[in-house]
Amino acid sequence: MTKPAKLRRDEAGTSSEAGDGSGMGTETTGVSALSASPPWGPRAGTPRDQKPRTLAGQAAERLRQDIIRNRLHPGERLTIEKLMRSYGVGTSPLREALFQVAGDGLVRVEDHKGFIVAPLNFDEMRDVSSLRAYLEMNAIRRSIENGGDDWETSVLTAEHRLTKAETRLEGAVGDELILAEDEWEHRHRDFHYALCSACGSPWLLHFFDALYDQLERYRRHFWRYEERARGAHAQHEQIKEAALARDADRAVELLAEHFREQADLTVTPASPTQSKRNSPR
Ligand SMILES: [Zn+2]
Secondary structure (H helix, E strand, C coil): CCCCCCCCCCCCCCCCCCCCCCCCCCCCCCCHHCCCCCCCCCCCCCCCCCCCCCHHHHHHHHHHHHHCCCCCCCCCECHHHHHHHHHHCCHHHHHHHHHHHHCCCCCEEEECCCEEEECCCCCHHHHHHHHHHHHHHHHHHHHHHHHHHHHHHHHHHHHHHHHHHHHHHHCCHHHHHHHHHHHEEEEEEHHHHHHHCCCCCCHHHHHHHHHHHHHHHHHHHHHCHHHHHHHHHHHHHHHHHHCCCHHHHHHHHHHHHHHHHHHHHHHHHCCCCCCCCCCCC
């Protein structure tokens, strides 16, 4: 059976075989090199780590990133003319992009009022988190059953890269911190993706990306990465060890705990000096 291709998005639309941390935020774990795109599934022939081929797809990707990274704020009204100027596209591709991103839940279509950035809500975040946990627990079980040496290597590599990204968060400030946070999210996605990547279901991996986007958005609003990422390190390492030991029950249990804890951390009010932003509107 053909294994699913890696569908990770690269913000810049390009990837490179980075060695050990140069080119922050643009490297892949090598998972994409493991297998070709499957001929079926929601993204057959259009892996997410490739630049979208249509203007609408490119605008959708920019809009998605602007929302996840809070350059567009929760509840903000989206003005067609402004976005057209910003993304350099016409009305039709832009409207198509807005509906695409609305389909992922990041934009809301308001009756007779146009489009707004979806508001944040902790109940929604918990709902997404529990669904993501459910999918990834299923996926890791299947990956442990199906995955070969290449899968093991991809998990090892991704966890190593994530650990390196954690160290770059320490003491980072200003633009350096923004880059380090981007890199951590990038590599965190890669690690969880690697765990799931041998599950054999392009549909599951399709939902993986949409749900990851949602939770990343909440983290970017409410986390202080240098503390929270360090706290997650031990969990990621234990999940990796269980996966490589082919202990599916243990891996599933650890993943469930990981998601519960991450959700709790996101809703836990930080002290004023630690808080990046306020509660969801
Ligand atoms: Zn994680």
